[in-house]
Amino acid sequence: xxxxxxxxxxxxxxxxxxxxxxxxxxxxxxxxxxxxxxxxxxxxxxxxxxxxxxxxxxxxxxxxxxxxxxxxxxxxxxxxxxxxxxxxxxxxxxxxxxxxxxxxxxxxxxxxxxxxxxxxxxxxxxxxxxxxxxxxxxxxxxxxxxxxxxxxxxxxxxxxxxxxxxxxxxxxxxxxxxxxxxxxxxxxxxxxxxxxxxxxxxxxxxxxxxxxxxxxxxxxxxxxxxxxxxxxxxxxxxxxxxxxxxxxxxxxxxxxxxxxxxxxxxxxxxxxxxxxxxxxxxxxxxxxxxxxxxxxxxxxxxxxxxxxxxxxxxxxxxxxxxxxxxxxxxxxxxxxxxxxxxxxxxxxxxxxxxxxxxxxxxxxxxxxxxxxxxxxxxxxxxxxxxxxxxxxxxxxxxxxxxxxxxxxxxxxxxxxxxxxxxxxxxxxxxxxxxxxxxxxxxxxxxxxxxxxx
Numbered sequence: 230x231x232x233x234x235x236x237x238x239x240x241x242x243x244x245x246x247x248x249x250x251x252x253x254x255x256x257x258x259x260x261x262x263x264x265x266x267x268x269x270x271x272x273x274x275x276x277x278x279x280x281x282x283x284x285x286x287x288x289x290x291x292x293x294x295x296x297x298x299x300x301x302x303x304x305x306x307x308x309x310x311x312x313x314x315x316x317x318x319x320x321x322x323x324x325x326x327x328x329x330x331x332x333x334x335x336x337x338x339x340x341x342x343x344x345x346x347x348x349x350x351x352x353x354x355x356x357x358x359x360x361x362x363x364x365x366x367x368x369x370x371x372x373x374x375x376x377x378x379x380x381x382x383x384x385x386x387x388x389x390x391x392x393x394x395x396x397x398x399x400x401x402x403x404x405x406x407x408x409x410x411x412x413x414x415x416x417x418x419x420x421x422x423x424x425x426x427x428x429x430x431x432x433x434x435x436x437x438x439x440x441x442x443x444x445x446x447x448x449x450x451x452x453x454x455x456x457x458x459x460x461x462x463x464x465x466x467x468x469x470x471x472x473x474x475x476x477x478x479x480x481x482x483x484x485x486x487x488x489x490x491x492x493x494x495x496x497x498x499x500x501x502x503x504x505x506x507x508x509x510x511x512x513x514x515x516x517x518x519x520x521x522x523x524x525x526x527x528x529x530x531x532x533x534x535x536x537x538x539x540x541x542x543x544x545x546x547x548x549x550x551x552x553x554x555x556x557x558x559x560x561x562x563x564x565x566x567x568x569x570x571x572x573x574x575x576x577x578x579x580x581x582x583x584x585x586x587x588x589x590x591x592x593x594x595x596x597x598x599x600x601x602x603x604x605x606x607x608x609x610x611x612x613x614x615x616x617x618x619x620x621x622x623x624x625x626x627x628x629x630x631x632x633x634x635x636x637x638x639x640x641x642x643x644x645x646x647x648x649x650x651x652x653x654x655x656x657x658x659x660x661x662x663x664x665x666x667x668x669x670x671x672x673x674x675x676x677x678x679x680x681x682x
Contacts, residue, residue: 232598235608236590237289239597241267243344243616244292247623250343251294251336258332261297261323268292290590296336298324330642337634344620345563351613353559359606360547361558364404364449368392371487376446378439380432384421389485390450392424397433404449405548411444451486451543455505460595461678462538467516469505469539476511477504486541493518497535522581531581566617574621589671591679628653628660 244267255262261280266272268286275284286292298321325333369392374385393401396410397419416435422428434440453475458464475483478492479502493501497520505512518535550558576582593615600611624632633656641647648656 231601232594235597235601236594239593239612239615240289242612243347243619244268244289246343246347246616247340247619248292248294250339250341254336254339255294255296255325258328258336259323260325260328260332260336261321262294263297264293264295266293266295296325297321298326326647330638334635334638337631337638340631341620341623344616344623345567348566348613348616348620349559349563351559351609351616352562353555355606355609355613356550356558356562357552357555360549361405362545363548364451365544365546366450367394367401367404367407368450369447370450370485371448373446373448376442378434378436378443380434381443381446383429383431384446386429387423389488391427393421394424395420395422403546403548407447408444411447412440448487449543451541453483453486453489454541455539456542457540457599459538459540463516463518464537464539467503467514467537469503469514469516469537470507472507473512474506475503476506478502480504486543493537494534497521497533499535501535521583522576563613563617566614567621570618570621584670585674585677587671587674588678589668589675591672591675627663628656629664630660633657633660 248265248267252262252265263280264282264284266284266286268284268289269291270286270288272284273287275282277283321327325336328336368390369387370389372385372387374382377384393407395401396407397414399406399410399414401407401410411433414433416433419431419433420428421431434443455464455469455471455473455475457471458469475489477483478489481492483489483492496518498517500515500517503514503516505514516537518537520533521536522531523534573582573586577584577586596611597608600607623630624635626632626636628634628636637648637653637656
């Protein structure tokens with residue numbers, strides 16, 4: 230029941246936000262709004278207020294704002310209306326097509342803008358209410374020696390579990406203080422003191438990019454504790470559960486999550502034996518990691534790595550921020566998610582990501598239920614992430630999507646006249662077939678995953 234409820238909330242809220250953008254923009258530029266619908270297909274419930282009918286429709290996989298003069302046979306069928314009842318004569322003064330291109334562009338883009346604005350507001354609100362999460366440790370779990378700039382090589386000697394207590398003249402009480410000291414410290418020689426009494430002499434670079442590389446080379450301590458298992462993954466098929474602690478891979482002792490990741494990534498499609506600790510008992514599990522193509526962030530080279538579909542959530546603490554900092558962090562997180570999703574689409578087209586990675590309403594439902602069980606903060610974060618996802622997908626240049634309508638407007642601006650209704654209808658048919666094909670592809674991935682194939 231929680232999964233169903235969470236899915237309804239996710240889809241309902243994000244569809245409402247998207248269509249509200251179109252609705253408000255249409256009203257602002259003087260376009261008649263005939264119908265505002267949550268859902269597609271036949272009407273389930275409706276209420277007329279003024280010129281607009283507000284309805285809830287049977288199919289909860291989308292929504293629409295029907296505006297005056299928008300004649301589209303495909304959309305008429307999706308909207309549950311009657312086909313072929315087109316207005317005779319030219320467009321009325323409040324029809325969509327009667328408005329200038331800039332006004333129509335604003336209306337078409339408003340849904341995407343609202344989804345992005347909603348994500349930003351959620352991210353900023355979450356940070357403002359709960360603070361910035363950061364690792365609840367000053368112990369080092371891993372040092373990426375390849376990222377260390379010249380002069381900082383001594384940090385590679387830090388053993389996993391070592392605690393940093395001072396960088397230069399700055400005492401270290403939380404993990405973010407280590408990053409701040411490396412990013413903002415005085416360029417030149419500096420000392421890194423460990424709780425063991427050892428002191429490492431390094432040189433903090435003057436170049437900002439080199440400072441960032443230095444800060445990103447240190448990773449906080451994180452035990453090899455599994456916090457969650459993806460449905461249909463090799464880990465789930467091997468009966469690995471959340472709460473299991475990995476203590477060995479092929480008999481090699483494992484201390485940190487980073488060691489575990491490296492062992493798995495180096496064994497794509499090679500059977501591997503894990504020793505896990507569950508409720509004080511050691512258990513043996515055997516699995517074969519899936520292969521995934523990835524690009525090395527340092528060298529840019531492509532390689533195939535192993536993944537088993539598990540993740541770990543480290544212990545965190547909350548650091549309060551000012552309202553202005555919350556706004557800045559909300560904007561940065563929204564932009565970061567946008568870049569992440571665009572990168573995924575690029576890799577999907579290039580073949581660097583498996584087509585099996587794409588999911589449908591089933592995957593959305595599973596994820597919605599999972600994050601809902603983790604608490605309101607996780608659920609809001611997923612809501613914001615999916616809102617950005619919805620915005621980007623709607624910008625794809627496929628007729629019947631917002632991106633397709635924007636493409637029509639670009640063509641109209643370039644040629645000096647709009648496509649005819651018949652031309653738009655033909656392209657909408659093609660777009661509808663593409664969208665249905667994508668939905669069937671995603672749904673088939675979910676079905677195959679549920680069947681363990």
